[in-house]
Amino acid sequence: MKASIYDVANLAGVSISTVSRVLNKSGYVSSKTEKKVYDAVDKLNYIPNVVAQNLAKSETKLIGLYFPPLLDSTEILSSTYILEFIKGVNDILIQKGYHLLLINEMNDRDQILSDNCRPQYYSFIKQNRIDGLILGSAPIACSSFIELLNLKLPMVYIGEKRFHNGLNVYAQFKQYNKDVLDYFYSRGHQHVAVISLEERLESVIREYKEEKQIDELKVEHYFDPENVDSYLDLLRKIFTSEDKPSALVVHDLTKVQQTINFLNNIQLSVPDDVSIMTIEHKYQEAEKCFPSVTSVYVPAYQMGVEAAKLLFEYLQESQDYSKEMIVDSKIIERKSVKRMTEFSNN
Template structure:
């Protein structure tokens, strides 16, 4: 038979509201009365309805985590980033006694961008079905997002700050570390570089700025959007490396595709790094060590980013943080065996 709060109140000889105050730790209750309630709870093996308690306190004890697109973990790309990010978020949630709610996006991204529909996280936070929101990737710049910023809703996003004096964000300096990779290739005398990235606009602007600054007639930079599907990705590699003039430097953003890239090149009798130098971006420390050869990487710590974002969110929820803070996470190039300097003499 299920035990209710009424049974606890009867056994303790107190009112239901007194039991509620004791269990929710709200309002004054004498130590004697408190002991009666806890003794009754223990004797009856009563398990409080946590959801009902939280609703009474105007809390859900849930933090929403949203990624613009959540890939199939068995198939793709950015898995390491997502898994490391979830670990970082969960580390903080456990300390605060909160739970994670992963919010999937079911609407078309283009429709969200054009404000034809709202992102999935919007109703969750507006209807207070979650206590706070973390956007784990660069947010879609739509009216719904800006509305939440304007109303100072409990939300932290990953990416560059959008408004100077509004919002909570964690930024790993994507532009800067992308530029660092191009500089690294250039310093090793590579002048024909291909970039396979999952980001179009920002990477495109980085490349254009790099070309303008270098003013090098020998420099040739080509940018391709990296397909999520492995077969399509390998088809793209085939297009790149079966042409007469081949790039000597290759940035493969997705670490999970680096070993397949190396194997594909080997099948074309091309060797890394002697024929093609490769750099990637790793979100879990030493992931690049798993490749053969070990691949030079920029380490962008997804776990730390998530930990900082979640900590900032709770600081805001507790009233200890204004709605205007940016945390910058540093990244660094880890030199391994996949890049070779070219002799230009």
């Protein structure tokens, strides 16, 4: 088995940081300690990590942060998820003496996926213009991304682990969406509408119904429109039909109060006529709605912190290139969900 920096540190009887200082010739280390480290390196035939060596020789003190091409600068500034995520990353960077570089995307998803062009982050990390990269959402699995994974470059992505190599932070998207459906169903709701930008929800809904073997549960997924008028038209379509749902999941918290107001205008109240749940990325943000809205709290700040920590662990050679950090979410009960019956699916 290939020796690691841990093995060198243990054999020499010193810390990992001391081994790093000796090998990178950075900072004072006594000649006695230096000899111990080199003796351990020789005995173990240890080969230092190329990434860490390059970092020590020519570091930029910049960490790149990239979000998907579907978001423009306006959406980035208004997205609670992104703002909280950036805060989490930046707090760790400040501790480490690094700066944050937000990398914009000029191309659309289809262009990147078809390999007609490379994502903007590719040249930054390949040309050593940044010391590490964090992808703030599930990556587009293009050839450029796969290449970076295979090269084991310092990069962390958000989302479920889908590759053998790589570092990722996962907030269990599938599970918390199943938890929402379970929460509604256990309270007697058998017709649920979900408004979201996530295409993945189709498979999540299908998996949930198959796992629970619930034939009577009707779940309809609607793609969240971009503009306000289209969104209101969608709500009108859903809630003026004869077979309207008793429960609604609105993934975008910024649209929840608007949704409640619309329902009130067509003489439907929350939660008496329609129960509502949402996703919140900043703790107690959905408390500000009227009525306050039951939510799944997915801590974006903590996701940013864990992503940055994972990246620095790899840069410091204290982490191999295959680790998934799981961030837990939880349902916060408020006043927007009505219990239809005492029915339970347990």
